[in-house]
Amino acid sequence: MIPYGRQSVDQADIDAVLAVLQSDWLTQGPTIDAFEQAVAARCEAAFGVAVCNATAALHIACLAAGLGPGDWLWTSPNTFLASANCGRYCGADVDFVDIDPQTWNLDVEALAGKLQVAQAMGRLPKVVVAVAFSGQSCDMRQLAELAERYAFTVIEDASHAVGARYAGRPVGCGEFAAMTVFSFHPVKIITSAEGGMVLTNRPELADRLRRLRSHGMTRDPQQMSEASHGPWYYQQVELGFNYRMTDLQAALGLSQLKKLDGFVQRRQYLAARYQQLLQDLPLTLPKAQADAQSAWHLYVVRLQLDGLQRSHRQVFEGLREAGIGVNLHYIPVHLQPYYQALGFAQGDFPEAEHYYAEAISLPIYPGLSDSEQDYVVQQVRRWIQEPSIS
Known part of the structure; x- marks a missing residue:
């Protein structure tokens, strides 16, 4: 059977994973930092936050954007379930914008019309998840203009689009979206076996994304409610999740990124x-x-x-x-x-x-x-x- 998609793993990838298996770190170690920095640099973004899969990435991106009960998330109906489900995980309501008949991406002209109606009804979205279907971005320039006009946050679900470009720059650079989500599932452009990442240029979003992926926990004294008890001390400052990537996955992803x-x-x-x-x-x-x-x-x-x-x-x-x-x-x-x-x-x-x-x-x-x-x-x-x- 010729599959519709398949990973391409070579000896260099295998050796990279074996090196981590023989190291002192298997879970949350230095290879994750290296992978985050390499993806961010490749995409001309300031920060990368690696997580266990792209669904988790979408979830914490929505939370970092402040999405919650009483809010609306809009996205394309032509996407995987996670692009909408991430809004429901936050307790928000979800709506859709139909697709462009030519590109099969979210129709930004239809979005503009729907935003006018929503403004009159007092039901504007707080987040719009713009899906880069099949590997190409939708009209992100116009979408960013609408986001500024109607005060919503753009999250680009670029799960299909690692290595793609828009307006002459890498997808993920942050010029047109507050956050960009990548997937490293085996059928995607590069793989970490499973895994995802959120890219952003905003330090406050990066800080919150890192907390949310690890139980809402911090070791940063500036984020604590009282003085540290000692070098062992941490605080949970909000409700987070165990969405961490492992060093094994990051090693594979880092090796794949070179290709x-x-x-x-x-x-x-x-x-x-x-x-x-x-x-x-x-x-x-x-x-x-x-x-x-x-x-x-x-x-x-x-x-x-x-x-x-x-x-x-x-x-x-x-x-x-x-x-x-x-x-x-x-x-x-x-x-x-x-x-x-x-x-x-x-x-x-x-x-x-x-x-x-x-x-x-x-x-x-x-x-x-x-x-x-x-x-x-x-x-x-x-x-x-x-x-x-x-």
């Missing part, structure tokens, strides 16, 4: 090759967002079903039968039973629903060979063009 440029270049090559090989088929291919250079975590096509003799499901299952591990990113979040119980319904966000009815994620990862990609294209062509398969 980031090569990984992204290979993904860009494969995406360009798909664009060329699939252009004559009844498919809607990905389009570039203005100012954005994608890291190509995903390569999604949409079936032009009016011109096909097969259904979306038939094409999907046919490709699976052919040994291609296609997937579908994503089921619109508002259609999940949990969110329908909160009042969302079919028809609320028609662009995202239309997208869902047509989308298929094709394999893309650095280890995908040209010949394997040729086979994927051959099977896509077969299943959408041939009237019958014997």
